[in-house]
Each structure stands twice: as structure tokens, then as C-alpha cells.
Amino acid sequence: MPIMTTAIDNGWCETIATSAAQHRAATHAAQRTANIGFLLLDNFSLPCFTQALDVLTTANLIRPGSVKVHTFGYRNSEVMSDLAIPIRPNTPLTDIRIADLDLMMVCGGLRTPRQVPDWLVSLLKKLAGFPITLGGLWNGAWYLGRAGLLDGYRCAIHSEQRTALSERSPNANVSLDSMVFDRDRLTAATPAGAFEVMRKWLAKACEPDLAEAVTSLLDYDHSRFQRTSESPRRKLCKPLRELITLMQANLEEPLEPEQLAHYAGLSKRQIQRLFREQLGTSPQKYYLQLRLNESRRLIQNSTFSMLEVAIACGFVSGSHFSKCYSDVFGYPPSREVRHEV
Structure with a gap:
């Protein structure tokens, strides 16, 4: 009888030991370190980079070893950010x-050159062949799109280059949202x-509880982010959205206030109130x-002359166009940066 008891006890201990080992293995698998890379391009947006980095650094404070961050540059030398x-x-x-x-996140910025070098296209296509999620910050989507890696995907890019990306990568669905997470593209x-x-x-990569803990620890106001994936246009009433669509469709020959009111079925006073x-x-x-x-x-992304740009945007003279441009942007259109087309 004592021998039988010992056998049972040993079997029970072995079962417990096996279960514990399986639990440790499962826990280890669940807590596998995620490797995140940031490819820093010249004049990348430091605020975008640090906001993303803040999330990952905080995750490691909460759960050490959750993520490992790698920063890459083309020449392994210092990369200058947009804040110098x-x-x-x-x-x-x-x-x-x-x-x-x-x-892998491609980190761009307002002054990052739009010309996509061969080494970057080759690298991005190589990355796309691995089971890796690809992403971009600020105008990082521009480089993914030019490498043909956003075809069939929704994406977000800074408003300065939104239209240019739509034209140069017509198979990408360029969103007005400030961020987009579409399958293996973010x-x-x-x-x-x-x-x-x-x-x-x-x-998604680790677990929801960790992401929530990061937000709580940083004491961010959830309301600050809860609508970041929604377009500001969705907050506008339907008549105002229709008016804006009318305006956008008639830039070369602007509609008079009376015409806007007629097409929208509203009075001029109603239109004034909606906009106000x-x-x-x-x-x-x-x-x-x-x-x-x-x-x-058009100036930034075409070879049009200043007069051609003025006419295309509904200005009757070059001088009037130059004055309006200077009033809004603080410098004449002739000083605008023209990107390589």
C-alpha cells in the first residue's frame, strides 16, 4: 500500500510538473519579444517618431522584454530630424x-526628399517578401506607395502630400484619417x-491589456485619440459637406454665392450660418x-507656370493670385518649393 501511494504521488507530481512546464512555455510564447524597426530618413518627423517610441518604451516599463526597438539609417551615421x-x-x-x-516603420517628414532612391525601393520590396508588417510615419506612406506596396490598401499620409500620393499611386486608397491600420500596413x-x-x-501584436496599460500609465486623455481615425468632414452636416464638394469640383471657375445657393437649395444666409x-x-x-x-x-507637383497655376485655380490675373497667396502663406508663389516631377 505505501508503495502504491508513492507511485500515485509520483505520477501526480509528474503531471503537475508537466503542466507547469507547459504553462511556462505558453507564457514564454505569449511574451515573445516583438522586434520593431524605425528606418529614419533625412529630416524625419521627430515628434511622430517620439510619440511612437513613447508607446513602446512604456510597454517595456510595464512588461520588461515586450518589445525591442531598432533604429536604422542608410549609412549607419547620424540622421538629422526635422527639429535639427x-x-x-x-x-x-x-x-x-x-x-x-x-x-518596420519608414519615418519621413515635411522636408524629407520625395525622390525615392533605388536602395530604398529594393529594401522595401525585400521587406515585403518577409512576414513583416510595414508602416510609415508622416509621409512614410509616400515611399511605400512608390515601391508599389500600398496597392489595394488604405493609408494615411500628411495632408501636404495626400493629393500627390493619390496621383502617383492610384491603386492606393489614400485616406483623410490621421492614422490607418489595414491588415499588414499601418x-x-x-x-x-x-x-x-x-x-x-x-x-494586436502583444495583447490588448498591455496597450491599455500603456495609455493609462501615460495618463493620456482617451478622448484625444478616440476620433483620430475619423475624418473631420464626418462631423459636418450633410448640406455643408455638399457645399464643400461643390466648391472642390469648381476651383478653376469658382461659383458665385448665388450659384452655390441655387445648387445647394439653400439661401445665402443659411450658407453663411453653416460655415460660421x-x-x-x-x-x-x-x-x-x-x-x-x-x-x-500644383506648384509643388507640376511643371505649370505661375500664370497657368493661377488660371487653373480661378484667379483672373497673376498679380491678384500672388497677393492672395502671400497673404495666406506668408511668401509669394514664386518662392514655393517645387519637387522633382
Whole structure:
């Protein structure tokens, strides 16, 4: 009888030991370190980068070893950010290193050159061949799109380059949202969007509880992020959205106030009130801003002369166009940066 009891006890102990080992293995698998890479391009947006980094660093404070961050640069030398603060990459850009990544974020900025070098296209296409999620911050989507890696995907990019990306990568669905998480592509156009998209990735790659703990520890106001994935246009009433659509469709030959009222089925007074209450401006000023934004896009992304741009945006003379442009942007259109087309 004592021998039988010992056998039973040993079997029970072995069962417990096996269960504990399985639990440790499962826990270890669940807590596998996620490898995240940031490819820093010249003049990348430091605020976007630090917001994304804040999420990951905080995750490691809460649960050590949750993530490992790698920063990459083309030449392994310091990369200058848009705030003139240099960052030195900590990881060589080699096939062995990038193959271990779970996520690679391309970090661009307002002054990051739009010309996509061959090495970057080759690298991004190589990454796309691995089971890696690809993303971009600020205008990082531009480089993914030019490499053909956003075809069939929704994406977010800073408003300065939204139209250009739509034209150059017609198979990408360029969103007005500040961040987009679409399958294995995640993109953010603003620092707030960078925080939120990284938080969403953390919830998916690690676990939701960790992402929530990060938000709580940083004491961020959830309301700051809860609508980052929604377009501001969705907050506007339907008549106002229709008016804006009318304006956008008639930039070359702007509609008179009477024509806008007629097509919208509203009075001029009603239109004035809608713009004042929901946008804090007049329809005339809003229409002018739309035309000037379009002129800026054309100057930056076309070979049109200044007069051709002025005519295309509904200005009757070059001098009037130049004055309006200077009033809004603080410098004449002739000083606008023209990107390589």
C-alpha cells in the first residue's frame, strides 16, 4: 500500500510538473519579444517618431522584454530630424537584422526628399517578401506607395502630400484619417496618429491589456485619440459637406454665392450660418483657401507656370493670385518649393 501511494504521488507530481512546464512555455510564447524597426530618413518627423517610441518604451516599463526597438539609417551615421536634432541608428541595415523584424516603420517628414532612391525601393520590396508588417510615419506612406506596396490598401499620409500620393499611386486608397491600420500596413500622418497606430499595433501584436496599460500609465486623455481615425468632414452636416464638394469640383471657375445657393437649395444666409457655426469662417474665405491649397499643390507637383497655376485655380490675373497667396502663406508663389516631377 505505501508503495502504491508513492507511485500515485509520483505520477501526480509528474503531471503537475508537466503542466507547469507547459504553462511556462505558453507564457514564454505569449511574451515573445516583438522586434520593431524605425528606418529614419533625412529630416524625419521627430515628434511622430517620439510619440511612437513613447508607446513602446512604456510597454517595456510595464512588461520588461515586450518589445525591442531598432533604429536604422542608410549609412549607419547620424540622421538629422526635422527639429535639427540628430539620431544615431543603433542597428546595421543588414538582411539578417531586418529578417527578424515584426514591424518596420519608414519615418519621413515635411522636408524629407520625395525622390525615392533605388536602395530604398529594393529594401522595401525585400521587406515585403518577409512576414513583416510595414508602416510609415508622416509621409512614410509616400515611399511605400512608390515601391508599389500600398496597392489595394488604405493609408494615411500628411495632408501636404495626400493629393500627390493619390496621383502617383492610384491603386492606393489614400485616406483623410490621421492614422490607418489595414491588415499588414499601418500608417500615420500626425504625431497623435503615430501614438494611436502604435498603440493599436501593440494591442494586436502583444495583447490588448498591455496597450491599455500603456495609455493609462501615460495618463493620456482617451478622448484625444478616440476620433483620430475619423475624418473631420464626418462631423459636418450633410448640406455643408455638399457645399464643400461643390466648391472642390469648381476651383478653376469658382461659383458665385448665388450659384452655390441655387445648387445647394439653400439661401445665402443659411450658407453663411453653416460655415460660421461649423467651420468658424465664411464661405468666401473657405473657398479661397481651397483654391490656394490647390495652387500650392500644383506648384509643388507640376511643371505649370505661375500664370497657368493661377488660371487653373480661378484667379483672373497673376498679380491678384500672388497677393492672395502671400497673404495666406506668408511668401509669394514664386518662392514655393517645387519637387522633382
